[in-house]
Amino acid sequence: MANGERELPRPTPETQNFWDGTKAGELRLQQCGDCENVYFPPRHFCPGCGSKNVAVLKASGRATLNSYVISHLPAPGFTPPYAIAVAKLDEGPKMMCNIVDSPQTPEALVIDMALEVSFEKINDDITLAQFKPAGGQ
Amino acid sequence: MKRNSVAIVGASETTELGKVPSMSQVQLHADAALNALADAGLKLSDIDGVATGGHNAVEIAHYLGIVPKWLDGTSVGGCSFMLLVRHAAAAINEGLCNTVLITHGESGRSGLGRHGSSIFPSLFQQQFERPFGVTRPPTMFTIPVLRYMKDFGLTEETLAMVSVVQREWAGKNPRASFKDPITVDDVLNSKMICYPFRLLMCCLVTDGGGALILTKADRAKDMPQKPVYIRGTGESAETPMISQMADFTSSAAFRVSGQQAFESAGISHADVDHLMIYDAFAHLPIYGLEDLGFVGRGEAGPFIAEGNTRAGGKLPMNTNGGGLSYMHSGMYGMYALQEGVRQMRGTAPAQVPGAEISVVHGVGGMFSASGTIVMTNVA
Ligand SMILES: [Zn+2]
Numbered sequence: 001m002a003n004g005e006r007e008l009p010r011p012t013p014e015t016q017n018f019w020d021g022t023k024a025g026e027l028r029l030q031q032c033g034d035c036e037n038v039y040f041p042p043r044h045f046c047p048g049c050g051s052k053n054v055a056v057l058k059a060s061g062r063a064t065l066n067s068y069v070i071s072h073l074p075a076p077g078f079t080p081p082y083a084i085a086v087a088k089l090d091e092g093p094k095m096m097c098n099i100v101d102s103p104q105t106p107e108a109l110v111i112d113m114a115l116e117v118s119f120e121k122i123n124d125d126i127t128l129a130q131f132k133p134a135g136g137q
Numbered sequence: 138m139k140r141n142s143v144a145i146v147g148a149s150e151t152t153e154l155g156k157v158p159s160m161s162q163v164q165l166h167a168d169a170a171l172n173a174l175a176d177a178g179l180k181l182s183d184i185d186g187v188a189t190g191g192h193n194a195v196e197i198a199h200y201l202g203i204v205p206k207w208l209d210g211t212s213v214g215g216c217s218f219m220l221l222v223r224h225a226a227a228a229i230n231e232g233l234c235n236t237v238l239i240t241h242g243e244s245g246r247s248g249l250g251r252h253g254s255s256i257f258p259s260l261f262q263q264q265f266e267r268p269f270g271v272t273r274p275p276t277m278f279t280i281p282v283l284r285y286m287k288d289f290g291l292t293e294e295t296l297a298m299v300s301v302v303q304r305e306w307a308g309k310n311p312r313a314s315f316k317d318p319i320t321v322d323d324v325l326n327s328k329m330i331c332y333p334f335r336l337l338m339c340c341l342v343t344d345g346g347g348a349l350i351l352t353k354a355d356r357a358k359d360m361p362q363k364p365v366y367i368r369g370t371g372e373s374a375e376t377p378m379i380s381q382m383a384d385f386t387s388s389a390a391f392r393v394s395g396q397q398a399f400e401s402a403g404i405s406h407a408d409v410d411h412l413m414i415y416d417a418f419a420h421l422p423i424y425g426l427e428d429l430g431f432v433g434r435g436e437a438g439p440f441i442a443e444g445n446t447r448a449g450g451k452l453p454m455n456t457n458g459g460g461l462s463y464m465h466s467g468m469y470g471m472y473a474l475q476e477g478v479r480q481m482r483g484t485a486p487a488q489v490p491g492a493e494i495s496v497v498h499g500v501g502g503m504f505s506a507s508g509t510i511v512m513t514n515v516a
Contacts, residue, residue, distance in 0.1 A: 006192035009264035041261050055274060067385050070332035071276045078270045081332070085269075086380045088170075096266045096380035106332060111287045128268055 005137040006077025008126050017056060018042050027059040027117050029091055040093035061117035063131055066094055068111075070104055087115050087131045100132035101132040108133075140403065141516055143226040144357035144364035146289030147177025147350030148478040150471075151242070154464045155314055161250025162192060163200050165346035170501055171349035177236065178361045184350070186234035188225055188243065191255030191468050197240055207234035213374065215415060215468040218349075219508025220473065224369035225351050235352060237364045241347035243466035248267075248343075254442025255468055256502050259377035264376055272298060272422065273337055273411025274417065275331045277503040281385035282420050287434030288386050291423070293333055297324035298442040298459050299419040302339050307458025309487035313342050324507040338419035340465035347471035349478070353410050354516065360416040368494070369402025370513035371395060381504040388500075390507035391428035395498065398509035401428070406431050410492035411480045412452055413473040415499045416459040420447070425498050426454075429509070453489045456480065470499035474510065481514040 005033035011019045017059050018041070019082035021028035031038045032046035045052045068085035071078075083104045100118050102108050121127045149172035151157065151165050160168060168190065168318040174181065185196040186207035194210035207228050211220050218241055225237040244251055260471035271277045285291055301321055307313035317336060327336040371391035376382055383389055399405075406429075414425035426437035431452065440446070446454035455461075457476040460469040479485035497511045 006270070007263075007267045009171060010270050011264065014262055041265050043377075067280055067282070069276065069279045069283070069334070072271060072329050072331060073270075073272060073276060075270045075272045075276070081329075082270055084276060084280065094380055096269050096378075098269050098272070105141075109365055111283055 003074065004076030006122070008122060014043050015041065022119055022129050027057050027061050027129055028090070029057045029093060031052050031057040036102065038091045038093060040095060043082055055058055057091065059091050059117075062090040062134070063075055063098070063115040063117070065109060065111055065113045065115055068099070070106070072073065083109055085109070085131065095129065097131045099132065100130045139230055141366040141370055141513065142349055142354050142400070143229050143367045144295045144354045144362060145347070145349055145367070145478055145512070146270035146352055146357045146360045146362055147173040148180060148475055149173040149176050150475055151346040154312060155343050156246055157244070157277070157344040158247050158249070158351060160244070160344070162242050165199055165244060166192065166197050166240040166348070167242070168350035169242060169346035170238055170240045173238070173350050174221045176362060177350045179350065181355065183236050183361060184238045185235035186225060186228060188221040188239045190221060191241070191243065192492060207236070207237070212255060212257065213506035214507040215470045216499030216506055217468060217502040218470040218474055219497065219499040219510050222349065222351065222367065222370045222510050223372055223508065224366045226370065227439065229351060230351055239349045239350045239351070240472035241348065244344050245466035245470055246344045247340050258456070261321065263377050264338070265492070266380055272326040274503065275334060277379045278332050278418050279334045279420070280379050281382060284385035286333070286421070289438070291435075291438045293325060294321050295323045295438040296333070296338065296419050299416070299422055300324050301458040302441055302444070303416065303455050303461045306456050306487055308460035309488060310458050310463060313458040314343060314462045315458070334418065337363060337410055340417045340460035340469070341462070343466050344470070345464055347475050349474060357462045361396045363471055363482045363514060364516070365380060365478050365512050365514060366516060367401070367510065367514045368397060369404065370399045371397030371401065371509040372507065374506040375504060377505050382504050386434070388424055388428050388504045388507065389500070390504065391425060394507040394509045398496065398511050401512035404494060404511060407496050409452065409496050411456065411477070411489045411495040412446075412454040413477055413495070413497040414454060415469055416455055416461050417465065417469060417500065419461065421500060422454060428500060429496070456485060456487045456489065471507070473497050473499060477510070477512050481512050
C-alpha cells in the first residue's frame with residue numbers, strides 16, 4: 001500500500017512555464033532560435049550554444065518507451081511494484097515519468113513501445129506529465 | 138599532469154569495516170587517517186593539505202587538529218576520491234602544499250553522525266524525477282539497463298555473472314563482507330529489488346573509511362612503504378539526473394575521464410595488469426569496460442561471463458570483491474583506490490602476480506560524475 005505522499009515539484013522561475021503548460025494540457029519544450037536545439041528541462045538559454053534566443057515549443061505528446069525499471073521498494077505515495085520510466089519524445093528530449101493505464105509488468109511494458117502523454121492533475125497547482133501506451137482509451 | 142611526479146606513500150582503511158557502531162562518521166575519517174599516517178611513518182603535523190568528499194572538509198581538518206595550507210571538498214559522490222587524488226597531485230606539483238591527506242568515512246549502515254546526502258541535491262531532479270517515485274540508488278542507477286539489454290542482447294544470466302565473479306574474488310579476501318560462493322541461479326532467485334535488478338546485483342550497505350597520503354615522488358623514496366606513483370588521471374561529469382544521460386548504453390563521463398587518464402599516463406589497454414571499476418550495481422563493470430575502451434560496445438558482458446576478469450584471467454578486475462561483496466559504505470571509490478594501492482605494493486589478499494599498472498575507475502552519483510586514476514609501482 002502507498003504510504004505518505006508523493007514528492008511534488010517545486011517550480012522555479014526557469015521552470016514555471018513548463019508547469020503552467022501541464023496545467024493547461026500542453027507539454028512544453030524549448031527550442032533555440034539560433035541552433036534549433038530542442039531541449040529539456042527548461043532554462044532561459046540554450047544549453048547547446050548558450051543563446052538566449054529561445055522559445056517555447058509545444059510538443060506532440062508522442063514518445064517511445066526508452067527504458068524503465070519496476071521498483072519493489074517502498075516510496076511515499078506509491079504502491080510497489082511500480083514502473084519508473086523514461087519516455088523519449090518524438091521531438092528528441094527524454095523525460096522521466098510513470099506509465100499510467102498499463103499493468104506494471106515486463107510483459108506489458110515493452111522497450112520502444114509507442115507512448116502518448118497523459119496529464120495527471122495532482123492538485124490545483126501541480127499537474128504531472130505522465131505517459132500511457134499509445135492507442136489506448 | 139606530470140607522470141609519476143607524485144606518489145601515494147600512506148594508505149589504509151579503517152581498523153574495522155562492516156558494522157562499526159562505536160564510531161560516528163567523523164571518527165571513521167580519523168581512524169582511517171591515523172592508520173594511514175602510521176603506515177606512512179608520518180605525524181599529523183606533517184600534513185599540510187586536507188581533502189575529503191561527502192563530509193565538510195573543514196570539520197575533518199579541525200577534528201584532526203590540522204590548519205591546512207590547501208583544502209579540497211569536492212563532493213560528487215563515490216568517485217570524489219579519484220578526483221581528490223587528481224587535484225592533490227596537481228596541488229603538490231604546483232607547490233601549494235607538500236603532503237596531502239585524503240580521508241573518507243561513512244556510517245552508511247549505522248547512520249551515526251551523518252548529515253544529509255553526500256551529494257548536493259539537484260533542483261532539476263527535485264522537479265523532474267523525484268515526483269515519479271525515485272528514492273534510493275537502486276531506483277535510479279538501474280534505469281538505463283533495459284535499454285542496454287535490448288540494444289546489445291545482454292541477458293539477466295550474463296548480468297548475474299558479474300556478481301558471481303566478484304564473489305569469487307571476495308572469497309579470497311578475509312576482510313570481505315560476503316565470502317561464500319554464489320551461482321547465477323542464486324543471483325536470479327534473490328529478492329527482486331528493482332526489475333531487472335535482484336538483491337545480489339546490488340551493493341552492500343556498510344560502515345567504514347579509508348585514507349591516502351600523497352607527496353612528491355622524490356620524497357617517497359625515503360619513506361617506509363613501496364611508493365605507488367600517480368601515472369595518469371582523468372575526471373568528468375555528465376548530469377545529476379539519470380533520465381538526462383544522453384545515451385543509456387554509454388556514460389559520457391566515463392569516456393571523457395577514462396580517455397584523459399590513459400592519455401596522460403601514456404599507456405595502452407594491453408599495459409594494464411589490474412583494474413578496478415566501481416561496482417555499486419552489477420551493470421557498472423560492463424559500462425566501465427566498454428567506456429574505458431577495454432572491449433567493444435556490447436562485448437563486456439560476455440567478456441566477464443567468459444572469465445576474463447576472474448583470478449587467472451587476462452584482466453583481473455575488482456580483486457577485493459568490489460562493492461557487491463567486499464564493502465560499500467555509500468561512497469565506495471576510496472576502497473577501490475585502496476585495493477589499487479595494495480596491488481601495486483604487492484600486499485593484496487588476492488595479489489595479481491607481478492602487477493605494475495593498475496587502473497582505478499570510479500563513478501559518482503547515478504552516472505553523474507567520474508574519476509580515473511592510473512597507478513604504477515615503476516618510477
Ligand atoms: Zn542553441
